[in-house]
Amino acid sequence: MAKTPKAKPVGKKGPLKIAILSRNGKLYSTARLKEAAEARGHEVKVIDTLRCYMNIATDRPTIHYRGQNLDDFDAVIPRIGASITHYGLAVLRQFEMMGVLAVNGSVAVNRSRDKLRSMQLLSRRGIGLPVTGFAHSPDDIPDLLKMVGGAPLVIKLLEGTQGLGVVLADTRKAAESIIEAFISIEANIMVQEFIKEAEGADIRCFVVDGQVVASMRRQAPEGEFRSNLHRGGSAHSVKLTPAERNTALRAARIMGLNVAGVDILRSSNGPVVLEVNSSPGLKGIEKCTNADVAGAIIDFIEKKAASGRTKAEE
Ligand code: ADP
16 A cells, blocks of 8 residues: 555644545545545545435435434545446535535536546547547448548447447458447447557546646556556556646546546547546555555645635535
């Protein structure tokens, strides 16, 4: 585990009460956030998102958890898994309605969970992206493939995570058959230009409060183009170019995320963003960079608390 510095003085408001919304307190990220907050003198409770229940139709919104009323938290750190996005966002919104500072707000988390919406937003603001297309009808596939520049192409399931459902099609024929197969099972997909020059590597930039606090380069194993650590990729600390840093910071800001994992590919036209993650994992990045990422997230909460801005923001 990365080292958390010894306790330092808390913000003006004194010790804070911080909730971590997470299904599993033993996960590295959850454990590190708890440790970093406690090292700074705060009280922390890990709350299983799916065990929260709420009274929403009242002028005094409340959240109950295993028979207790969760009514006195200053801040909440959402760590909401993709599979429970809908319920998790309802819980997070309820915290916001109670005036609790959310490290990432529900609107921003929701936005980041919709890959097409995120890419449309980033594209509108001039962030570099791989040429990407999507279509609904199988009849439009041949033209769609032409539109994105032809094979080789990457085909992605919109609901995929950790590299699952990301397929490289070397030829137009292969692309057509893969897309047909996905469409036949009613999967939502997008089709993307293959950034060959990235050479199986991507860059994860961990952004907290307008700073890149750590960055790593993930390299796919031999014969694989997906660099996800879950797919056997290896990670090393990396120095970002000013353009990469700027792209990561702008992407997080456009998405409205205070804490974000921005994934970038090095293309021959400069950095292109693959994804902006609102619950980025801490394990890989802290282990390979030795940066105290958890500490940076707690520092952000303290800063907000000290400035009296503990109310939820959009
Ligand atoms: P997931 O969200 O499931 O991780 P990604 O879109 O991040 O899916 O893709 C997984 C990995 O595949 C990326 O980390 C990257 O290494 C590789 N990859 C994805 N899209 C492309 C692309 N258009 N060109 C080259 N490599 C890509």
